[in-house]
Amino acid sequence: MRALVAEAAGAREDASASELRAFGRRLVLRRLPLCSEIRLWLLGDDIDLEADCDSLQDQQLPPYWAFCWGSGQALARFLLDHPGQVRSRRVVDFGAGCAVAAIAAALAGARSVWAVDSDPAARRAARVNAATNGVEIEVANCLPSDWDVLLASDVLYEPANRDRLLDLCAPDRRVIVGDPERPTAPQLNAELLARMDVRTLPDVDSPVRSAAVFLLVR
Numbered sequence: 086m087r088a089l090v091a092e093a094a095g096a097r098e099d100a101s102a103s104e105l106r107a108f109g110r111r112l113v114l115r116r117l118p119l120c121s122e123i124r125l126w127l128l129g130d131d132i133d134l135e136a137d138c139d140s141l142q143d144q145q146l147p148p149y150w151a152f153c154w155g156s157g158q159a160l161a162r163f164l165l166d167h168p169g170q171v172r173s174r175r176v177v178d179f180g181a182g183c184a185v186a187a188i189a190a191a192l193a194g195a196r197s198v199w200a201v202d203s204d205p206a207a208r209r210a211a212r213v214n215a216a217t218n219g220v221e222i223e224v225a226n227c228l229p230s231d232w233d234v235l236l237a238s239d240v241l242y243e244p245a246n247r248d249r250l251l252d253l254c255a256p257d258r259r260v261i262v263g264d265p266e267r268p269t270a271p272q273l274n275a276e277l278l279a280r281m282d283v284r285t286l287p288d289v290d291s292p293v294r295s296a297a298v299f300l301l302v303r
C-alpha cells in the first residue's frame with residue numbers, strides 16, 4: 086500500500102474531517118484502545134444513542150460510521166497481529182462504517198483494499214479515516230468483482246447479510262467476520278479464529294463486552 090505524503094495529506098484530511106457531522110455534531114480524532122496503531126474520526130463520549138436516533142428525520146440513517154464497533158476493533162486487532170491473513174491480497178471490508186478493518190488490512194500489507202458501505206456518509210468517513218492513517222483505500226457502495234479476502238464486522242444485525250456472506254464463501258476466497266455475538270445473532274458454520282474483550286467507541290453497545298473473529302465456512 087502506498088502511504089500518502091504526510092504533510093499534504095494531513096492538510097486535506099483535516100479539511101475533510103471538519104466537514105463530517107453525525108447527529109449534527111463535529112467528530113473528534115480518537116485512538117482505538119484495542120488498536121493503538123489506528124486513529125479514527127468518531128463521536129465523543131457525550132452521546133445518548135437512543136435520544137439522538139429519535140431526533141433523526143424519517144429518511145436519515147443512524148450514523149453507525151461515527152462509532153467504532155467492538156467487533157470491528159477485534160477484527161482489526163486480529164489482522165494487525167496476523168498480517169499473513171491479508172498480506173498481498175485484494176481485500177474488501179463489507180459494511181465498512183468507519184473503515185477500521187479496511188485500514189487495518191492496509192496497514193497489514195494488503196495489495197488493495199475496498200471499503201464497501203451502502204451509506205454515502207460512511208464512504209466519506211472511510212476516505213477521511215484512511216487518509217488520517219496514511220493508507221489508501223477505495224470506497225464503493227457494492228462489492229467489486231475481484232477480491233481474495235472479505236472482511237465484515239457487526240453486519241449480522243441485518244438478517245439478509247447472513248445469506249449474503251454465506252453466498253460469498255468460495256474455495257479460493259476467505260470471508261472473515263467480526264461479531265459481538267448478540268443473543269439475536271444467527272448460528273453460523275464457522276471456525277473461531279479469536280475472541281477478545283472489546284468496547285465500542287464511544288461505548289453505546291452495552292452489554293456487549295467481547296467479540297469473536299471467525300472464518301465463515303459454507
Ligand SMILES: C[S@@+](CC[C@H](N)C(=O)[O-])C[C@H]1O[C@@H](n2cnc3c(N)ncnc32)[C@H](O)[C@@H]1O
Pocket residue numbers: 149150152153154155156157158179180181182183184185201202203204207226237238239240243246
Ligand atoms: C454496525 S456498523 C459496523 C461498521 C464497521 N464494520 C465497524 O465494525 O465499526 C454496520 C455498517 O454496515 C453497513 N451495512 C449494513 N448492511 C450493508 C449492506 N448490505 N451493504 C453495504 N453496507 C451495509 C451499514 O451502513 C453500517 O455502516
